[in-house]
Amino acid sequence: MRLTKRRLLTSLHYLGPLAILLGCIFLRWQDVPFVDQLRLSVFDTYQRISPRTYEDVGVRIVDIDERSLEELGQWPWPRTRLAGLLYRLRLSGAQVVGFDIVFAEPDRTSPARVVNDWPSGPDTDKIKALADNLPDHDALFAQFIRGTGKVVTAIQLTTKKINELPRQTGNFSVAGEAGRTLSDFIPVLPGAAKNLDAIEDAASGNALVNVSPEQDGIVRRVPLLAAIDHELPAIGMPVYPTLSMEMLRVLQDAPRTMNVRMSGASGSERWTQSQGIEAIRVGAVTIPTDHAGHMWVHFTGHQTDRYISAADVMNDALPSGSLQNKVVLIGTSAAGLLDLRSTPLDRVLPGVEVHAEMLEQMILEHFLTRPYWAAEAETIVLLILGLFFVLAVPRLGAIWPAVIGSSLALGAITFSWWAYSSQLLLIDPAYPLISLLAVYLATSSIGFMRTEGERRQVRSAFANYLSPALVEQLARHPDRLKLGGETRDMTLMFCDVRGFTAISEGFKSNPQGLTRLINRLLTPLTDCILRREGTIDKYMGDCIMAFWNAPLDVKNHAHQACESALAMRRALDELNTERQTEATNENSPFLPLNVGIGINCGDCLVGNMGSDQRFDYSVLGDAVNLASRLEGQSKNYGVDIVLGEAIAERVHNDFAILELDLIAVKGKSEAVHIHALLGDANLQNSDGFAFLRNAHQSMISAYRAQNWDAAAALLDQCREISRTADNAGPLNGLYDLYEERIRLFRATPPPTNWNGVFVAISK
Known part of the structure; x- marks a missing residue:
């Protein structure tokens, strides 16, 4: 069952992110709106940073x-005023004039139309007869258009059906994509708002003024071609050029036939199987497009230098030569005429300025393009890097793939920006990067959940035995749970309950009560150790074995162990006070709990020890054995905390310490100095303890010099000082021990070569 679950998690680690990757690729090829909008937002940002x-x-x-x-x-x-405007423009030297206005209705100011609404009568009938002989304003306007030449009129494609097709002044030859027509790719609408026939027939060109915004209302691409899907008795769908492209044709005196090159045409660089329009050639200028014949507009933003007020033209207020050889678009910026658009650079821009920007780009042959290979290249990059994340994250972890991915992301953004700023190519880095981020997050999230599951198992198994730091380390690196060890400088502690046999006898009929008592004792003592970065090696009945500085480094581990021992003493005092109160209330006998603690430090072998089937994180070494023997000697010397020589040398400046003896513990031939830990730095720095330490050391020196009288006298002095020394605690047991030894040595003197070593015969 566990093996099946592990295999399922392993499969999910790969299949889940792979499914997300394939889903992202599917969405990319479906070109869903949010994907397209994301791409356009990136291109907008580029234009805002670096406009044309x-x-x-x-x-x-x-x-x-x-x-x-x-x-x-x-x-x-x-129309007579417009004719005057047109006349003045041509007189000022304008080469080509294009109208961003559709003249679909007859001029109501024509004399015949004005008097037509007058009531009949002798006088009005005469006026009407005279008006019929006056020039029609539309005919006069058409006459000016024909006379000045190089005028392009406008048509507006609409969704309303029409009764008559607009005039086609140009046509198109198509190269490539056999079996396909332009209407398969370009925008197609059912109708159009057209000019009056007389005006259209007089113009040199007739073109679209449709400026189609994207789904968010922003103009980025403008169709260069569009068709009418009419229901009239005509052959095929007529195709019309946009205003700027038709003005370019008229400006060049180019042939009426414009060449449309499809993606599969001879000579086109077709990197992929994408289909559609690739470019349109007008005279000497080739305009690259997207597959639907749209031109990407590289905006400069609103420029007042482009604009001349119609009032200045009509009032002859222009400087001489200001329109010489200029290409002029007639349009409106008046808000009431509703020809306003939004672009990446301007929230509100007259629609005629969009045509002006396109015409400038055509003259400059400066074009933004999104190459055919862009979509396929972006998808290939997404696929390759996505598979890298799917395969690499489970093996390498989250960090290195993140570093590599971040570097690749920076490279993709840099390449995309270079392509735009230097090559005028539009390459989308956003969607592949966001998709890769989704794949990476999915992979790393599954890995995180998998790792967290393993960590929870480790925490659950070891939280009650190891220090929190060790538990967290093992949780982060479960692979460390294997056989092996290392040599480290460590501090060891053994703690045992004194008189446990007598206490157990009181619970013969209540073993559960004995268990609760031991748990009640070991819990606060354990907490004192764990709070100071110690590790509980094991519990042996009423005994605790702990160590410091493994597997994590613990700064001042010898000090931490001593602090733990003093904290254990305080915790034990509090527990005994509680138990005594409970015994008094229950009218039951009270036996205080006392512990002996042995602490030592030195080089030890620490690691996972045992068999392949079962092992424990434990420690071995001579320093461990000595710590255990020191705990056993605490009862003999009448103190509760005994320190080995090595640890006493490290902490003697920060704790109140007295030398106990020079002893050869059982199992060791070499003698060591052992010490009693009586208190912290406050006690060590007190005057009372200073007197006690001096008197005690003098007593030890006299004892080892076999000066029994001086030693006995100093014993009495030490007893007296210990009673009054600040919080040093009574040392009667220790001094009784030395008094007994002095009495024995007086009766039976030691050998002449005796150096003060006491040989212990018990643990």
Whole structure:
């Protein structure tokens, strides 16, 4: 069952992220709206950071602005006024004039139409007869258009059905994509708002003014071609060019036939199997497009230098030669005429300026392009890097793939920006990177959940035995749970309950009570150790074995062990006080709990020891054995905490320590100095303890010099000082021991070569 679960988790670690990767690729090829919008937002950001630099190539906008409407009258103007405007433009040297206005309705200011609404009568009938002989304004306007030449009129494709097709002034030859027509790719609408026939017939060109925004209302691409799917008795769908492209054709005096090159045409660089339009050639200029014949507009942003007020033209207020050899678009920026658009650089921009920017790019042959291979290249990068994350994260962990992925992401963004700024290529780094982030997060999340599961198992198994630091380390690196060890400088502690046999006899009929008592004792003592970065090696009945500085480094581990021992003494005092109160309330006998603690330090072998089937993290070495023997000697010397010589040398400046003896413990031939730990730095720095330490050391020196009288006298002095020394505690047991030894040595003197060593015969 466990093996099956592990295999399932391993499979999920690969199959889950792989499914996300394939889902991201599927969404990319479906080109769902949010994917397209994300890509467009990146391109918008590039344009905002580095818009096209404005270069004056002679494109001007004659603007029917608010001032023109105030000075010359509200819109629509009489066609005679527009004829005068056109005349002045050509007289000023304008090469080509294009209207961003559709003249779909007859001019109501024509004399015959004005008097037609008058009531009949002798006088009005005469006026009507005279008006019929006056020139029609539309015919006069058409005459000016034909006479000035190089004028392009506008049509607006709509969703309304039509009764008559707009005039086609140009046509298209198509190269490539056998069996496909332009209408398979370009925008197709059912109808159009067209000019009056007389006006269309007089113009040199007739073109679209449709500026189609994206789904978010922002203009980024403009269709260069569009078709009408009409229901009229005509052959095929007529295709019309956009205003800027038709003005470019007229400006060049180029043939009416424009060449549309499809992605599969001879000479086109077809890297993939993508289909659609690749470019449109107008005279000497080739305009790259997307597959639907849209041109990407590289905006400069609103430029006032492009604009000339129509009022200035009509009032002859322009400087001489200001329109010489210029290409002029006539449009409006007046808000009431509703020809306003949004672009990546401008929230509100007159629609005619979009055509002006496109015409500037055509003249400059400066084009933004999104190459055909871009989508496939982005997908291939996504697939390769996605598979890298799927395979690498479970093996390498989350860090290195994240570092590599971050570097690749930075490289992709840098390449995309270089392609835009230097090559005018639009490469999308955003969607592949976001998709890769999703794959990486999925992979690392599954790995995290898998690792956390293993960590929970480790924490659950060891939390009650090891220090929190060790538990966390093992949780982070479960692989460390294997056989083996290392030599480290460590501090060891053994703690045992004194008189446990007598205590157990009181619980003969209540073993559960004895268990509760032991647990009640070991819990606070254990807490004192764990809080100071110690590790509980094992419990042996009423005995605790602990150590410091493995497997993690513990700064000042000898000090930490001594602090733990003093804290255990305080915790034991509190527990005995509670138990005595409980015994008094229950009218039951009270036996205080006392412990003996032995602490030593030195080099030890520490690690996982045991068999392949079962092992424990434990410690071995001579320092361990000595610590155990020191705990056993605590009862003999009448103190509760005994320190070995090595640890006493490390902590004697920070704790209150007295030398106990020079002893050869059982199992060792070499003698060591052992010490009693009486208190912390506060006691060590007190005057009372200083007196006690001096008197005690003098007593030890006299004892080892076999000066029994001096030693006995100093014993009495030490007893007296110990009673009054600040918190040193009574040392009667220790001094009784030395008094007994002195009495024995007086009766039976030691050998002449005796050096003060006491040989212990018990543990």
